[in-house]
Amino acid sequence: MTSSPPETRASLILRLQDPADIAAWNEFAEIYAPVIYRSARRLGLQAADADDVVQEVLSAVARSVSGWLDREERGAFRAWLFRIARNLSIDFLTRRKHRPWAAGGDEAARHLNEVEADSDISSHIDAEVQREIFVRASQSVRACVSDTTWKAFHRTAVLGESIERVAAELSISAGSIYIARSRVMKRLQNEVTIIQKRCNDEM
Template sequence: MDDIYKTRKTLLFKIKDQYNDDAWAEFSEVYKHYIYAIIRGMKITAADADDIVQKIMMRLWKKLPEMSYDEQKSFRAFLAVVTKNEVLRFIEHRKRQMKRDQNAYDTDDGDYLSTIRLPEIEQIAQKEWEIYLTNRAFENLAKDYDTKAIEGFKMCLKGIGVGEVARLIGVEEKMVYNLRFRMKERFSKEIAKLRQDLE
């Protein structure tokens, strides 16, 4: 399990070399979807979100190799700030474009910009991070448990009763109890490991 993820410290050290393609591919795989989810949570369209993610990744490619590593700071919080700043740049750029076109706030774009919820960035980032960690933890569990077991455990997490879960996945109730106990402990460990490695 220790080999599944490089620690945040190790990965950040490796990407100090801007031309370490493997390290940057790993960095992108770990954090890109989280950044995208924050942007979409701010009501940015999918097309614009893709463009903003690319700008953020380029900005990080330039900036991260120069940064010193600080054990006490949350890298996730740093990413949320960088994302917020890039979205602000996007909004300001779009507003300037609209003014140049003499259509400020009278177009669909004006309505679109007004729906972006910048003050809630911290809540959006926190919510998306929890979803992201949960999904990554389930990806790890899928390496050791079959699909039926994973689906059964997800049902248990949603509060569905043991009897109903057993009926839906076609096993005895005793198996659901055992599965729930074993997977709950493993799931908690996966989440803790991901927090340690990625935040």
């Protein structure tokens, strides 16, 4: 599998200053839009509202990334991004028409207090990013190997099914299973490394 050299995180952020740079925005959205969506859902938003949060976050980044780059002490890009996502999610929760609870009530107040006090959001976001990276890597690798090779890997290495059973059902040898697993794992590791280079905070 051949891949073009990945953009560094710093260069990608610089490119986001140009709203017309479709390639940069597509690359950015591929990883972060699903993560922002799941994080908004975790904070209590309904699916439609989580979709709106994703759009608002992307719009906010487009409007503000140049200003963020001009700051002398700006911190990590990912931390800035998810402060925007968290604040917009909380804003949605406090709008009556967007609340997923009847008339606000005690349950809404309790949940908002939990959101405000959630000190684990950074670790959650990091876990979500790693999950999305694996999903993207898996999609890329699956498109490059045969269906039998992917099934041999996924069923034994991911689902934990026995090699003997999978080999019999796929009509291949146990040795072929081991070879398939090795090939897919190597491809996955390479693809994950490429995607991680795109996502690492270098600024």
